[in-house]
Structure formats: C-alpha cells, structure tokens
Amino acid sequence: MHPSSTIARPAARAGQPGDGRRAPRTLHPVAWWLWAIGLGTAASRTTNPLLLLLVLAVLGFVITARRTDAPWARGFPYYLGLALTVIAVRVAFRCVFASGITPGDHILFTLPHLPTPSWYAGIRIGGPVSLEATLSSAIDGLRLACLVCCVGAANTLANPKRALRVLPGALYELGVAVTVSISVAPQLVESVQRVRRARRLRAASDKGLRALRGIVVPVLEDALERSLRLAAAMDSRGYGRSGTASKTTRRVTGALMLAGMLGLCAGAYGLLDGSAPRALGLTALPAGAVLCAGGLVLGGRRVQRTSYRPDPWRWPEWTVALCGVTSAVLLLVSVGYRAAELNPSLYPLSWPTLPAVPAVAVLLAAVAGVAAPPPARRPAASEVTT
Numbered sequence: 001m002h003p004s005s006t007i008a009r010p011a012a013r014a015g016q017p018g019d020g021r022r023a024p025r026t027l028h029p030v031a032w033w034l035w036a037i038g039l040g041t042a043a044s045r046t047t048n049p050l051l052l053l054l055v056l057a058v059l060g061f062v063i064t065a066r067r068t069d070a071p072w073a074r075g076f077p078y079y080l081g082l083a084l085t086v087i088a089v090r091v092a093f094r095c096v097f098a099s100g101i102t103p104g105d106h107i108l109f110t111l112p113h114l115p116t117p118s119w120y121a122g123i124r125i126g127g128p129v130s131l132e133a134t135l136s137s138a139i140d141g142l143r144l145a146c147l148v149c150c151v152g153a154a155n156t157l158a159n160p161k162r163a164l165r166v167l168p169g170a171l172y173e174l175g176v177a178v179t180v181s182i183s184v185a186p187q188l189v190e191s192v193q194r195v196r197r198a199r200r201l202r203a204a205s206d207k208g209l210r211a212l213r214g215i216v217v218p219v220l221e222d223a224l225e226r227s228l229r230l231a232a233a234m235d236s237r238g239y240g241r242s243g244t245a246s247k248t249t250r251r252v253t254g255a256l257m258l259a260g261m262l263g264l265c266a267g268a269y270g271l272l273d274g275s276a277p278r279a280l281g282l283t284a285l286p287a288g289a290v291l292c293a294g295g296l297v298l299g300g301r302r303v304q305r306t307s308y309r310p311d312p313w314r315w316p317e318w319t320v321a322l323c324g325v326t327s328a329v330l331l332l333v334s335v336g337y338r339a340a341e342l343n344p345s346l347y348p349l350s351w352p353t354l355p356a357v358p359a360v361a362v363l364l365a366a367v368a369g370v371a372a373p374p375p376a377r378r379p380a381a382s383e384v385t386t
Helices: 029-044 049-066 076-096 131-157 160-165 169-201 209-236 247-272 278-302 315-333 356-371
Strands: 107-114 125-130
Touching (some): 029 315, 049 356, 076 125, 107 131, 125 131
16 A cells, blocks of 8 residues: 555544543433423412513523433424413413403403303303403413423433433333333434435425325334334333232332322422412421332332443532522522512503512523533534545
8 A cells, every 4th residue: 555545534523532532421310300390390480471481591591502412302392382382272261261351451352252051150251352361371371381391301301211210119110101101202203304314315206195105104114113122122121020029018108109199299289389378388298208208118129120330410410400499499488579570460561570589590590501511412424524
C-alpha cells in the first residue's frame, strides 16, 4: 500500500474508546417523576392562567433540553394534543350545559334552549353563554391540561424500562403492565414511520385510503412480533413466578396496601384542597405512607429480583427532585403572597396579576433543564467523515 493512501473511517463518537471522554449518562427515572409530580402539585394549587402558562413553558423548556432520541421520548406531542382536547371538551360542556347567567355577565352568544323536566332542575341545556363562564371553564381545563402534560413530561424524560428496575418487588407485576402500556404509543408511532419510510424507498405512490391498507397491515404485523418477543423475554426472565409468601401474608399485604392508599388519598385531598382541614392532610398522608411501606415490604418477599448496574443517585438527581418538590411546597405554604393571587376571581372581569413568589417557584423547576446531564444524541450525517 502506498504510504500516502489512507483508509476512510467514521469519526469517533463521544464516549467511545479513543476520545478520552465518558459516555453521557441519563438521569435516574425517579428524579424525573418526583420533579413532574412536584410541578403538577404546584399547578393543581392555582387557577391563575399566567402561572399555568408558565408551567407549560417550563415543561417545554426542560423537555426540549433533556429529551433523548429514544422511542418513548417522542410521545409528548400526543400529550399536548390530549391537553388541548381536554380544554376544548371542558369549554364545550360548559357552553352546552349552562348553569345560568348572573347580572353583569357579558353574553357572547345564545344557543337554542331545550326544556328539561322538573326533576332535572339545576342544569340548563342551551341558552345564553357568557364570557365569564367560558373563561372559567377554559381555566379549569387549562389546569387539568397542565397535569396531563406533567405526566407526559415524566413519561418523555424517564426511561420506562429503567423505572421498572427501581420499583419495589411487590409492584413488579403492576410495573411491567404499566411499562408495556406506556410504551405502546411510541412504538406504534415508530412502526408507522418505519413503514412509511420503506414505502417511499419502494416508490409507492398510493395516498389516502388506498395507502392505509399498505400501512396498517405491516404495523399490525410489527406489533404482533414485538408482543411475541416481549412474551419470550418475560418468560426467560422468570416473570410471574411465585415466591414463598403464605396466604396470610398476602392477605395482610392487601389490607395494608388498601388502608395505605386510602390514607394517601385522604392526605392528598387535605393538602391540595384549600377548603379541607389542614390537619387531615398532615395526619392521613404520613399514616398512609407508613402503611403502604409496610405492605410493600411484606409483598416484596414473594418476588426475588437482582439488579445489574443499578442507576446511581448523585447531585443531579437531588437537584432535579428538589426543584420540583420546592415548587410544590412554595405554593402549598402560601407565604409571601396572598392566596387570592393564586385563584383570581372573574367577577368583575379583569386581567390577572402574576405574583412574584409563585412565579419564582415555577421558574425554579426550570433549573432541572440545566442540572440534569445532557442526553446522548445520535450523530448527524455531517459528523461522519469518509
């Protein structure tokens, strides 16, 4: 070979031997879930549209900065579509099933009124629709949309398979079912994209309903193959095997878990609902957590698992989790601002104000987009030299 000749090789990627850098790691999935739950709790405490829009902006920033190229990370647009649908349905129901007009309301339009029987009192079908009622329903829908987007952000940022590894043994079977259900939509999207790409390579010119048959059948076939591979993998890993727990232990575990879940629900209601007594949340929530922990410990005896390379919990995980928890705490304690600023009234109709402390609390959650380690990206075509 001539000394001046060279062999074309692809450029070394970050984290591979030869570049002297470590491969980027992904954040612990529990940290993302704690962050999302904290931000969702903060959103549930307010009906201020400016704060709710700020929550959506924070979610968009963090997802854009720390989303990976994995299939499950492509599902957030569908959660956004679901959130918009929730708002539209909430407004439509409020317009159709009007609850009456108060003096001073601004009437937008009037729908045909349907008379209702006497036993159906309290609900009107049709009639005048006011601007105040429409805005109230839109804000309520926006708050629910923020909760949907928080769950979607957790599913987008956290690896569902890695989240399954950190679940307690008692929740292993339930965690597998939830993981499979969460992964269905991204996998279907990936299958559709792969089939459409293959059709373009084969110069398929069918469009509309004629092309639907050529897409649906391969997608269903791919879904069936994925199901068979998943079943074989679960069977080879011993999924569904029974442990050494007795019948009495299983009954005690079920009773503890049921009582614990009731305590957690009552405690969450006491903390999130401003009209509920605060003592209910402060007593029921810790008691429910203790009962659930006892049930998880007893139930974990019947499932024995080992973990290969457990996910580390370091300062990025602490920072991300504390950002979400701090946002929730600052909107729960109501210190430094008036409670009316979180839930502005529409009577009289006026532009809401943006309170400083709640706004800073929501913006604090955006630190997760900087504190979390950057995800590994696939190299672009221009990065590969020949």
